[in-house]
Amino acid sequence: MDIRTLCLGILALGDATGYEIKKMVAEGSFSFFSEASYGSIYPALTKLTTEGLIECRQESQSNRPDKKIYSLTEAGRAALEDSLAKDPRPDKNRSEFLASLLFAEAVAPERINSLVQDRITSHKRQIDALKLMRxxxxxxxxxxxxDYGIQVQQAAYDFLIANKGRIVTKL
Amino acid sequence: MDIRTLCLGILALGDATGYEIKKMVAEGSFSFFSEASYGSIYPALTKLTTEGLIECRQESQSNRPDKKIYSLTEAGRAALEDSLAKDPRPDKNRSEFLASLLFAEAVAPERINSLVQDRITSHKRQIDALKLMRxxxxxxxxxxxxDYGIQVQQAAYDFLIANKGRIVTKL
DNA sequence: AATTACATGTAATCCGTTACATGATTGA
DNA sequence: TCAATCATGTAACGGATTACATGTAATT
Structure with a gap:
């Protein structure tokens, strides 16, 4: 998903500022499956505006930069529809944890223990965070x-609890 | 996980050529959680060699470029250990599918049906592929x-089967 | 007193993919 | 005969992060 479609899609759900879009992808429900920084969001918003796919109304604020609230235009809605008509590409699941497990076995097997234990903790945290959002x-x-995210995280958590004995060092 | 650590880690599991490393991350057990192209692998291998973290022996072949078989040096092993001592960063789960679901609801709700159905098929394929590797x-x-990967994919699959009724159009 | 939240934006830099370049062998 | 596999490598290009730049107000 390119940054343009991401912005278009979020604006299809409701008007927003660049700042708010960033918050959604960094902390909100979107954080589970996307990411983006100011350095990509603001330029994308500017470009989409010149292309007429979104438009912006300015709200003056005292002692702060004007708030620029963007909304989807009809052309933007059509462009988004075109994007969504294409089949979504397969997920990308980059996991340093899984790579670390494999590599640690080769060079530092005693590290596997803490790797797994920390991972269990982080899955738990993720599940709690997702449930709050839910x-x-x-x-x-x-x-x-x-719910999809919660189920997936829960399955990973359960798997580690049930199977850690297969790889952690016996005491 | 940067490309350097990925190469170092794979070589820790056994000697390999650039071609073989690419195959591992594109098709092998690594494909589930990593990715890399020739354009990043070959330059990385060259650089790691000049840094003394890996070394390469050449095998002549008739009518083919020499096979360059890389292996980890002691310095490379130490560098890998350093990398693995750091906590792995959280996974990145980029999913165009999940984003498409949310956005489709806003602009083309009738698309949700096929999105979910295709996803179920692709999870099934992934599970079968992982089981073969297993x-x-x-x-x-x-x-x-x-097994971790299989469990996660299976949970996603099961969730979609059990819950698609919540969002697909009623006939 | 210090940090976080609010609010926008640019420039340097990094990192990686895509496409190109080359060419024989094997299997369908 | 056509595609895939084997095998290495570079250059152009694109995309995104990081760091920078600026400044107030609220919270801890």
Whole structure:
């Protein structure tokens, strides 16, 4: 998913500023499956505006930069529809954890223990965070996406609890 | 995980050529959680060699470029250990599918049906592929990593089967 | 007193993919 | 006969992060 489609899609769900878009992909329900920084969001928003796919109204604020609230235009909606008509590309699951496990076995087997233990903790944290978001999510599809994430994380967590004995050092 | 550590780690598991490393990350057990192209692998291998972290012996072949078989040096092993001592960064799970679901609801709800159906098919394919690899994997940690992947994919699959009714259009 | 949140934006830099270049062998 | 496999490597290009630049207000 390129940054342009991401912005278009988020704006299809409601008007937003660049700052808010960044917050959504960094902390909100989107954080589970996407990411983006100011350095890519702001330029994308500017370009999409000149292309007429989104438009922006400015809100003056005292002692702060004007708030630029973007909204999707009809052309933008059409462009988004085109993007969504294409088949989504397969997920990318980059995991330093899994790579570390394999490599650690070769060079530092005693490290595997703490790797797995930390991972169990981090899955637990992720599950809790997702459940919190789930409780505050209103849209059925939003809930569905969050539930999908929770199930996946839970499966990983359960697997590690049940199978860590297969690789951790016996005491 | 940067490309350097990836190469170092793979070479820690056994000597390999650039071609073989590429095959591992594109098709082998590594494909589940990493990726890299020739354009990044070959230059990385060259650089690691000049730095003394790996070394290469050349094998002549008739009518083919010499096979360059790389192996980890002591310095390389130490560098890898240093990398692995650091906590692995959180996984990156980029999913166009999940984003498409959310956005499709806003602009083309009738698309959700086929999106989910295709996804179910692709999870099934992934699970089968992982199970094949699992059957051929010898190392316990390798099996563990593959089993982890299978469990996660299976959970996603099961979730979609059980919950698609929540978002697909009723006929 | 210090950090976080708010709010926008640019420039340097890094990193990696895609496409190109070359060419024989094997299997369908 | 056509595609895939084997085998290495470079150059152009694109995309995104990081760091920089600026400044107030609220919270801890």
């Amino acid at each position: 409780a505050e999510e209103d849209s059925p599809v939003g809930q569905f996406v969050l | 059957a051929e994997e010898d190392s316990p940690v390798g099996q563990f990593v593959l």
